[in-house]
Amino acid sequence: MKTAWSTIMLSKPQILQWQKGSYLYRLVGWLSNWRQGSWLLQWSEAIAACLISLVFLLAPFVSTSLIGVLLIAVAAFWILNNVSTAEKAVITPVHILIFLYWCVATVATAFSPVKSAALNGWVTLTLYLILFALAAQILRSPRLCNWIITSFLLTALVVSAYGVRQEFFGVQQLATWNDPNSPLANDTRVYSYLGNPNLLGGYLLPAIALSFAAIFIWRGWIQKTLAAVMVMMNSACLYFTDSRGAWLAMAVLIGVLLLLCYFWWQKYLPRFWQIWLLPLVFGSLGGLFIVAFISVEPLRIRLLSIFAGREDSSNNFRINVWEACFKIIEDYPLIGIGPGNDAFNQIYPRYMNSRYPALSAYSVYLEHIVEMGYIGFGCFLWLIAVTINHGVRQLTRLRQSRNKRGFYLIAAIAATASLGFHGFVDTVWYRPQINTIWWLMLAIVASFYDNIKLDRNSNYY
Template identity: 55%
Template sequence: MNLVWQRFTLSYLPLKEYLATSYLHRFSVGLLRPWRQSSILIQWGDAIAAALLSLVYTLAPFVSSSLVGVLLVACVGFWLLLTLSDEARSANNSLVTPIHLLVLLYWGVAVVATALSPVKKAALNDLATLTLYLLLFALCARVLRLPRLRSWIITIYLHVSLIVSIYGLRQWFFGATALATWVDPESPLSKTTRVYSYLGNPNLLAGYLIPAVVLSLVAIFAWQSWIKKALALTMLTVNAACLILTFSRGGWIGLLVAILSVMALLVYWWSVQMPPFWRTWSLPIMLGGLIGVLVLAVIFVEPLRIRVFSIFADRQDSSNNFRRNVWDAVFEMIRDRPIIGIGPGHNAFNKIYPLYQHPRYSALSAYSIFLEVAVETGFIGLACFLWLIIVTINTAFMQLRRLRESRNIEGFWLIGAVAALLGMLAHGTVDTVWFRPEINSLWWLMVALIASYWMPLNQNQSSELYSQNQEPTIN
């Protein structure tokens, strides 16, 4: 069974041998290597790439999607230049991981979906956008392999998110005009301020802040000086408060999943140092404490209670009813094109959805990333997307075990990346802000952060990891 799982998750994959025999790799990577050796600028290629990525994650919450697109084009162009002029690398420094292969496969499915789309022109435009994000992942995975640049990019994002959250808290204290109908007009919360900061939408802000909350939490343990730890604690408090004040139910679900994931992974990280009692009961105690705090908050904080209960109101809540009607139409779209979908992107969706929509329920997306992927690329694309998620999380766990054995504090960032991914997926199950540039760029940053820790394992090491994982944890 372990062998089947290892093959399914590409845990042991002879990438070095494959790349050595690949004609595409041989004739593309290193094509401009002689020019690289004589170029002073390109010798600072990774630092320049980090600067471009810093611009993306600094400006994303404040500028238009068009400008973010221009920055993505610049990132992709520079990634192409670096790849064509790259040096030969050893197996331990390979820039290609199993995650890269699944990303490439997902892109290939999207290409086929575009070719077979009933609205090819619209799908082709969004295929180009998808390609930009996937190549952004490739550049991030390359840059983040360097610990100093990894720390720089994470720090940039955390400081920008702090600015965004501070402005969101200002809206809470001084009021903010709702730019759309985000709450049921008949709800007691119809007059409650929902903060949206610079992003213009509380659900979008909540999705943007989920990774910020998680990374600021693990930064408390990853950053060494007490001043930095105090800064991380401040970031955690401000980001979490701002996310809660978005009153985004999907964001709350994502936050809860992310926090539970962090708790479980931190217990796993410290379990080797714990006495048997705490190794067994620390997670249940923390889980019980968290549930107790949430129950007390729901009981005594009326706005929170009303918002939480609305999750279970089904069609009696206008937002729930809207999503249910959209999902009914989306299921019909999937039923008619179940194999390869209608093609990637919201442009293709906007062309096809009006043919299925219920009266008065127009929508720009499927309001669920899993349904959206199924609509765009069919069950083939959905299976590939789920496979990508499984391989990414499995890769993270294997590398986390390696870092834990060496007590490398870089493992905390890996914990944060995994928890952020799970939180964003939980939020995305009931919303599609995941496809917006501010969040999609963060998603691929988290995937790239996990990929940046990847190191190839030989078959004996891989088998040892899985056999150790089956050992009992109670002495």
């Protein structure tokens, strides 16, 4: 059973054998002699870190077109860096699944009924995956990893602070985000610089996780206090979004953080706390939630609306969109209609109820089936499973050496789980402001691989 699981999760050391036999992999470094005479590329890691940081520094404030330009710059530098480097890039199980995911997307594009539109989506997806590849390589440096994450967290602090300000001073609602028949019809939902409360909620989930990790990693009480302020500000702003999906994803985030932190500290705890810590913590949190549910009317109304079915306008809209998407899947079950928003916008009107136009499937998983068929959907689930399995294995190694960078890994795993849960009911992380963060989380997990000794005596599970 263990051998089968290791094979499915790609945990065995055949990766090195593949690297040695791959003609494609041998292209890496074929301009290494030219690189030795280049003054600029002596600072390649710092340049790459600056480009990656720039994406996250500007993403909430600029247009998607400019984000695309930045991603093109990242892709160009990644190509230049790989053909000129003297060091072979590290290939992890996460890299292999992402490459397979890209191959399925390529096939879906080739067989798409709207090939030109799908090609646009394929190009965008490729840019995201190159961002992952470059980030996974650069994040192996503890200094540059902290630099990139700090850039994102400082930007998120500005975004969340503005969102909290909107809650207290009011802000014009840009759309009908609340059910007109609900007691909260006129309630303010903050959206900060992102223009949509659900999008803001998805953006803040990784920020909460990473700022929590920063409390333990950053040195000095000033830095730790700043990290604690970030956790509180991001959490408050997420609550003010009134995004039900983000609230539930926040619960998943907290649960995974607590479980992984317990795993990290378990063997250092007294026997009593090893047994009772988790029940006491989760019981206390459950009690606080019950008190909040009873005493905070807006929270209670929003959560109960989840179970209102079609009586809630937001639920009804999603259900109608999902019904149209199931019709698309019936016609394109295996490989889908091709990746990207453009392909969806050309195919969806043929199946939709005329009263419910939509730009996406309002579910990441349903969107995958629509765009890449059941094959792409299965590959996506496999990617998530391999990423989490790989992260837990690396966390075990880091725990043994008591390396505090393990808290960034804990945060990345928790953020991946929470974004994945949020994806059940929304597709906001197809937007570049969140999609880039999603691939950053996977890059953080993949970046810890190179310290494992891949030999026959290694213990894989």
